[in-house]
Amino acid sequence: MSSRLINWFKFSSPATFYPLAGKLIPWFTGIAVVLIAIGLYMSFFVAPTDYKQGEGYRIIFVHVPTAWMSMFIYLVMALWSGLGLVFNTRISAMMANALAPTGAMFTFLALWTGAFWGKPMWGAWWVWDARLTSELILLFLYIGFMALQGAIEDTRRADRAGAILALVGVVNIPIIYYSVTWWNTLHQGASVSVSKGSSMGETMLVTMLIMVLGFWSYAIAVSLARVRSLILERERDSTWVSELSEVRR
Amino acid sequence: MFESFLVVVRRDLTLAMRRRSDVFSTLFFFVIVVSLFPLGIGPELNTLRLIAPGVVWVAALLASMLALERLFATDFDDGTLEQMLLAPQPMFIMVLAKVTAHWLVTGVPLVLMAPLLGLQYDLNTEALGVLLVSLLLGTPALSLIGAIGAALTIGLRGGGVLVSLLVLPLCIPVLIFGAGAVEANISGLGEQGHLSMMGAILVISLLLAPLATTAALRVSAE
Numbered sequence: 001m002s003s004r005l006i007n008w009f010k011f012s013s014p015a016t017f018y019p020l021a022g023k024l025i026p027w028f029t030g031i032a033v034v035l036i037a038i039g040l041y042m043s044f045f046v047a048p049t050d051y052k053q054g055e056g057y058r059i060i061f062v063h064v065p066t067a068w069m070s071m072f073i074y075l076v077m078a079l080w081s082g083l084g085l086v087f088n089t090r091i092s093a094m095m096a097n098a099l100a101p102t103g104a105m106f107t108f109l110a111l112w113t114g115a116f117w118g119k120p121m122w123g124a125w126w127v128w129d130a131r132l133t134s135e136l137i138l139l140f141l142y143i144g145f146m147a148l149q150g151a152i153e154d155t156r157r158a159d160r161a162g163a164i165l166a167l168v169g170v171v172n173i174p175i176i177y178y179s180v181t182w183w184n185t186l187h188q189g190a191s192v193s194v195s196k197g198s199s200m201g202e203t204m205l206v207t208m209l210i211m212v213l214g215f216w217s218y219a220i221a222v223s224l225a226r227v228r229s230l231i232l233e234r235e236r237d238s239t240w241v242s243e244l245s246e247v248r249r
Numbered sequence: 250m251f252e253s254f255l256v257v258v259r260r261d262l263t264l265a266m267r268r269r270s271d272v273f274s275t276l277f278f279f280v281i282v283v284s285l286f287p288l289g290i291g292p293e294l295n296t297l298r299l300i301a302p303g304v305v306w307v308a309a310l311l312a313s314m315l316a317l318e319r320l321f322a323t324d325f326d327d328g329t330l331e332q333m334l335l336a337p338q339p340m341f342i343m344v345l346a347k348v349t350a351h352w353l354v355t356g357v358p359l360v361l362m363a364p365l366l367g368l369q370y371d372l373n374t375e376a377l378g379v380l381l382v383s384l385l386l387g388t389p390a391l392s393l394i395g396a397i398g399a400a401l402t403i404g405l406r407g408g409g410v411l412v413s414l415l416v417l418p419l420c421i422p423v424l425i426f427g428a429g430a431v432e433a434n435i436s437g438l439g440e441q442g443h444l445s446m447m448g449a450i451l452v453i454s455l456l457l458a459p460l461a462t463t464a465a466l467r468v469s470a471e
Contacts, residue, residue, distance in 0.1 A: 144414050148415060151411050157468055161465065164461060164464050168461050169418075171457065175453075176418075179426065180421070
């Protein structure tokens with residue numbers, strides 16, 4: 001137990017994490033490319049046509065995974081923020097920092113694909129459904145996090161302020177979600193239901209899981225690459241950075 | 250502990266009374282925003298009655314954002330904030346006192362002014378009462394949640410806009426239940442559930458928001 005703990009802390013130093021991230025990135029990039037390619041092939045050619053929604057439903061294979069990712073990434077971001085505040089490790093804050101743009105991108109993609117799906121199915125680009133609204137608010141939370149990070153010049157203060165904001169957001173997300181749900185049901189009833197029940201076919205489920213895993217690998221690869229850039233930027237005055245082969249060149 | 254709470258509240262109130270224009274600018278911002286909507290939408294009383302709760306609540310939300318900037322800024326500039334952080338009394342109490350004073354100065358005038366603005370929108374007496382109660386429960390929660398944002402952005406360039414960006418998404422539940430209570434009353438559904446939720450939100454933010462604000466102040470004043 002204790003040896004594991006020490007192992008984990010070993011990589012909380014930028015000097016040891018930087019090469020590790022460098023080694024991991026090609027792997028995750030490869031996995032992401034392969035899985036997303038398989039997932040896209042299956043979603044276009046293998047998955048059967050839905051008897052109710054026709055071919056239009058196929059966007060679900062991008063829409064649902066991006067929506068899941070957008071929420072997961074916020075939770076992971078808050079986790080790193082909490083770790084950063086508790087253990088005062090520099091890498092944690094950088095991870096939270098690096099995850100935010102990816103999370104915001106997935107949130108935007110979820111909204112965008114949702115609009116494309118909504119137009120043929122419901123006849124509207126946007127409805128004030130509870131899930132759509134809370135996803136939009138999630139996008140605002142990401143933007144607020146990034147705006148705060150961008151506004152503070154002192155990196156230490158930016159990290160800690162961002163961490164507090166992320167944690168406050170995490171406490172708020174369930175409250176926002178339930179209040180929006182209740183607001184919607186009180187107003188107009190379930191005129192539009194996003195949930196299609198659990199009647200999803202097995203192929204569809206497998207395809208979706210493959211896409212989720214592919215997006216996970218993509219998110220990991222991209223945020224690791226971003227962390228590496230952040231490390232180089234912040235540690236540029238240290239000796240180990242100046243000894244790196246790619247910096248010396 | 251309670252004494253230090255009272256001292257800070259009294260001090261902040263005195264300071265606010267010395268500069269009354271700040272108080273009035275927030276109040277008049279609220280009045281003007283609410284009065285602009287009929288000009289933009291048209292004087293149809295049926296439409297106005299429908300949008301009144303939302304308009305009053307959104308205006309209250311914006312007005313309280315406007316006032317947030319000053320919550321900690323002056324204390325930070327003259328070093329009072331650092332002394333408060335160093336003081337033996339818990340910072341939780343200090344933050345609570347500052348927020349209370351801030352609410353008394355900016356929130357209460359809004360609450361008192363709201364029924365008058367509701368009359369412009371042809372709300373009936375009962376709905377006006379619910380509006381008053383919902384604002385009375387909601388504006389302290391807005392001040393408490395807003396204090397977190399204010400504490401995070403002390404001394405930053407463009408802090409005012411940034412505060413709104415950070416805090417407005419977090420205030421959405423208050424807006425939903427505040428405006429919802431009045432609407433539920435008008436449509437005859439009963440406002441009880443909404444008001445209970447507002448009370449719950451107020452209690453939760455009373456317990457948690459000062460903690461987050463304290464942490465944020467320690468980060469910002471470092």
